[in-house]
Amino acid sequence: MPTQKDEVYGDHISHQFNEELAELKTEFLKMGGLVEQQLMDSIQALIENDGQLADDVRGRDKVVDKMEIAIDEEATKVIARRQPTARDLRLVVSVIKMVADLERVGDESKKIAKFAMGLSQEGQAPRGYVEARHIGNHVASMLHDALDAFARLDSEQALRVMKEDKRVDEEYQAATRTLLTFMMEDSRNISRCMSVMWVLRALERVGDHACNIAENVIFMVKGEDVRHASMERAEEVVSR
Template identity: 75%
Template structure:
């Protein structure tokens, strides 16, 4: 398997160019940490029926959107000023794509916070919170690892995240079946269970976005586009 790559995105003659690329990476990771915390807090507000935390988490979305615009502008200026080629262009293009995924993770966190507020108002907690806690831990781990893989230029770690995505899909489907059975047993639970289903779906999408980030890390490191590629094929690319 390919070992972790040295950070070659900072060895240019132009110190200014080095600085710009490092700043782009730093700001991307800052945004990643922000949305990671946003998802974690949204889930906590749901589990704890904490309406105040849910509202704070929901409002965080504006900060994420602002950072997305700033990163897009920064990346566009680098392309315009430096006209990067090869590995540098892969970095900048990948950051633009990954920023979009992070923004969508923030959107999913906002949805969870809104549903947490709704469920808090409805009172008694329905079934599904155990599944929410379990899947949230899984996708947050994937998101954290995808950001770590980016920071370390680690295509092996990124490949592992691609493998985890299938497990999250299976966990989501199993949880959805459990909730559907519960709703069929007592139709008074339908409204609240549908809200929990919305939370589970949002978390499943967070896992999808973490996987997208991992795919872009592989593109950065290996120079191969593994989107829509079976994991077995991606293993051959990373294994080189």
């Protein structure tokens, strides 16, 4: 009986076509690893008031942008040369979509690094760092698991990532309420707390992008688009 991997990556008469698909997957995962590190470093820079690390994160954003363009170009060439059908077309189209999500995670990491640099110059750690660390670790785990689900073509793991998105939203809302309380208690907290709120918003968006990647993994494996579908519907698709 064919595995999930067999259902997406069949053997082709053209050995070169197999290599092109494998290379596309490899380059996507390489970009994913870079973006994942960028995210973790931006969180570390914030928590540890490390302005130099934050500056390094911002500098790496150009590398991510170049990788996005290169993968997009290669995916377009595969479509033009091979005119893939069904499962292979799902793979190529999904990679194009997921690369865009990775690039946006890179943008959010750069944004976090920017605020980390500003806060490190102020010296005093503001309220909200505990919440930022917690949500940051949560969305970093989601991104890692989404990339792993892609590597292993594991739709069940992708579904688990999707389910985590609601929890992140709840954590974000609770953290925002906490920071608002701090600002009301002492107006001197407003500027620093606002910076942390923007960081939290960026982290919440990272969770959304991880969820998007997971949705595309399910599309690749199962052949059905679960974007905007209810969780019950996504569960039904994955259980087939």
